[in-house]
Amino acid sequence: MKRSVLMLLLLALLVVVPSGHFAGASEPAIRMAVLQSDIHQLAFWVALEKGFFTKNGVSVEVAGVFKAGPEIMTAFSAGELDMAYVGEAPATTAVANKAARVVVVAQVNTEGSALVIAKDNTAIKSLADLKGKTVAIPGHSTVQDFLLRKALKNAGIAPASVNIIVLKPPEMISALRTGQIDAFIAWEPNPSKAATMGVGQNLVTSGGMWPGHPCCVLVTDKKFIAKQPEKVRAVVAAHVQATNYIRRNAEDAIAIGVKSTGMDEATVRKAMQNVHFTYELNVEGEKEYVRFLSELSLIRIDNPDGFVDQFLQPKILRDILHK
Helix, strand or coil: CHHHHHHHHHHHHCCECCCCCECCCCCCCEEEEEECCCHHHHHHHHHHHCCHHHHCCCCEEEEEEECCHHHHHHHHHCCCCCEEEEEHHHHHHHHHCCCCCEEEEEECEEECEEEEEECCCCCCCCHHHHCCCEEEECCCCCHHHHHHHHHHHHCCCCHHHCEEEECCHHHHHHHHHCCCCCEEEEECCHHHHHHHCCCEEEEEEHHHHCCCCECEEEEEEHHHHHHCHHHHHHHHHHHHHHHHHHHHCHHHHHHHHHHHHCCCHHHHHHHHCCEEECCCCCHHHHHHHHHHHHHCCCCCCCCHHHHHHHHECCHHHHHHHCC
């Protein structure tokens, strides 16, 4: 009898749960990252707040809140992240330069940045007036760096004629107020915060620079998606649900935006008017990034279309939307 009881106990320990792990084993959380005070990436915080990750059978941990996209890509190269919300331009640059191995599984937003000048500045009335001025960007190879250079080129201004410096978005408003810089370009809600503080005004929004431009994306490490495709699918499903929630529940989304960015309601409300939340991948927009980054010699891609086909992985998203 004692032997039979012992055998039953041993068998019970070997029962396999649906995840493929032995009973009692805990699933490691998916290591994810976002940008600091970035309203673009609101879907991540909504998914956490509303339990969409849990409802889709996965747990996530905030493995980092970074000040700029290139920092997130460095964390991927160090093996510290599984997935992240990040700007499309720094992700493109890192992959093209073989500094990280990630793929894009969903769009996060389009538009949502602005070029800001001081509220009382009457000398700068157009992009042409930035010649000889100091303009802050959040980092090289960021979406905002790309947008500024593209806008200057379209206005017939050589980027070299503008003093482009790097400042983290939390530092930009005070630098504008004290006259250390003449303008800055950043993601929302930073431009809106400059306005509600009475410090700045938009010279032009990013939608005015490049209508409908892709901005942030949801990426995953290539090794992670190869080993854990169902977990990636679960995160994408949660992202879709969170994005739809933002669209349908504006007031609650604003409240979550206040909590996640640490900014006041007036700022967040204003900022969200400048952001289009979407999960639909913008393939042509990515090709535009590749062409322009190549022109700047920031990347070198012999086959841009082939690169985009490998970099953007829409199958999981398509399956979720058409199931």
